[in-house]
Amino acid sequence: MNAVLASGSPLPVQAAPVAEPWPRxxxxxxxxxxxxxxxxxxxxxxxxxxxxxxxxxxxxxxxxxxxxxxxxxxxxxxxxxxxxxxxxxxxxxxxxxxxxxxxxxxxxxxxxxxxxxxxxxxxxxxxxxxxxxxxxxxxxxxxxxxxxxxxxxxxxxxxxxxxxxxxxxxxxxxxxxxxxxxxxxxxxxxxxxxxxxxxxxxxxxxxxxxxxxxxxxxxxxxxxxxxxxxxxxxTVFARDELPEVATRRRYERTVQFYRGTADDLEHCLRQMPELPAAKRRLAQHILAMYRIEADAREAFIAQPRWRWLGPVLRGLAQRGLRRKSAERAFKLLMPRSWFGLR
The missing domain is CATH 3.90.550.10 (Spore Coat Polysaccharide Biosynthesis Protein SpsA; Chain A)
Incomplete structure (x- = not known):
């Protein structure tokens, strides 16, 4: 409804500016x-x-x-x-x-x-x-x-x-x-x-x-x-750091990266009860891969060799990680210094 002056003439009403749509x-x-x-x-x-x-x-x-x-x-x-x-x-x-x-x-x-x-x-x-x-x-x-x-x-x-x-x-x-x-x-x-x-x-x-x-x-x-x-x-992958510290820092940061990605994927899966069973199985394989790789890298840089066996064996049994885990099992026989670790 328009506002009206005392004389009876309609009061001009200014139209509100039309907001421009946001870009796509x-x-x-x-x-x-x-x-x-x-x-x-x-x-x-x-x-x-x-x-x-x-x-x-x-x-x-x-x-x-x-x-x-x-x-x-x-x-x-x-x-x-x-x-x-x-x-x-x-x-x-x-x-x-x-x-x-x-x-x-x-x-x-x-x-x-x-x-x-x-x-x-x-x-x-x-x-x-x-x-x-x-x-x-x-x-x-x-x-x-x-x-x-x-x-x-x-x-x-x-x-x-x-x-x-x-x-x-x-x-x-x-x-x-x-x-x-x-x-x-x-x-x-x-x-x-x-x-x-x-x-x-x-x-x-x-x-x-x-x-x-x-x-x-x-x-x-x-x-x-x-x-x-x-x-x-x-920075994340220590590409520009000194060789004597680069490998360890890259492993440490990758462990954090893998665990964070796994946490995000697990969070998403909890919110998708409708996900088809076949696709859920694939996602769970990927989740396991991230968890195992994080554990394996952490063991490799910070734990005695016998502690490497758990992640290696889990990796050998995990679809998607068998070849990588077989390569890691070979590293059990090699000095850490060969891989840039002290």
Whole structure:
């Protein structure tokens, strides 16, 4: 009903502004100590040919990354809805993802790191892949490696099939997911199960997507993936640390990573009573693989040799781990120093 003046003339009523709909895609551009790379990462996000929500989130780093990001975002004029923020304390990879994910509005979530560069067609290509494959819940892509200075760099990374399901993880006998820097997923992958558990996001998201549907790995390189001292992958897997400590630290961090991924998968399985029996068995095989591998690596670095036998025997009996466990049994005969351990 219109308001009316005393004279009887209708009072003009201003229509409430219509809020613009949120873009279909949210880019989570997560950064930490990326002051030398963040401008290039932001420029590549802004160059995407599909309008996006871009959430730039800094994990409370102390090197000026946030200040640079804030400056670049303040000067941005374009079709994307861009915000920049930082956490109050340093959260770590997975918790930082959870914190930023809670702010996203998109139906499709595209991951991006503050030291990588996305090609302009990345988001458009991802959208087409999801539209063409309704059963796909999570995807990754090929990538081009670059070094600190942006020069081409050969990066070794096992290729995934172009399309696969949960059975793939058991068949290959390796605890690998999609590369987090190349990942995108439907938001149901998080909304269905809640925040991620564990220290690392990529394997947990990969397995969640496989529980809910298919996984894709696009053969088109969609990012330039930067390897440099201080990168997240280098830190987690101790790639850039001194040889005398690298093996032990890599094992210690991998134990945490495997246990966290197993905890996340177990949490998801409890929330899926409707999961078909055959698929549940596959998921339980994968869960057992993560648990056994964590125990085996912990025993290898910290316990007497006779304590290795338990995980080795469990691995020999476990589908997906038999070959790896046979190789580990051979190590029982070798000095630890041969494997970089003291």
């Amino acid at each position: 895609v949210s880019i989570l551009l997560l950064c930490f100590r990326d002051v030398h790379y963040i401008r290039a990462a932001l420029d590549s996000a802004f160059a995407q040919t599909v309008p996006c929500e871009i959430i730039v989130s800094n994990d409370c780093s102390d090197d000026g990354t946030f200040d640079v990001a804030e400056e670049v975002v303040a000067a941005y004029r374009g079709p994307h809805r861009v915000s920049v923020r930082r956490t109050e304390t340093n959260l770590g990879v997975s918790a930082h993802f959870n914190d930023a994910m809670a702010l996203a509005h998109g139906e499709i979530i595209v991951m991006m790191a503050g030291d990588d560069i996305a090609y302009p067609e990345r988001v458009a290509t991802i959208l087409r892949a999801f539209d063409d494959t309704p059963a796909a819940m999570v995807l990754g892509s090929d990538f081009d490696g670059i070094d600190t200075y942006g020069k081409p760099l050969k990066v070794s990374f096992r290729k995934r099939p172009e399309r696969y399901e949960l059975e793939y993880y058991v068949r290959i006998g390796r605890l690998i997911g999609l590369l987090g820097a190349t990942m995108a997923f439907r938001r149901i992958v998080v909304d269905r199960f809640g925040p991620l558990i564990g220290p690392i996001e990529d394997n947990a998201l990969s397995l969640r997507g496989a529980l809910l549907g298919q996984s894709l790995c696009l053969r088109q390189p969609l990012i330039q993936y930067r390897r440099h001292p201080g990168s997240v992958s280098g």
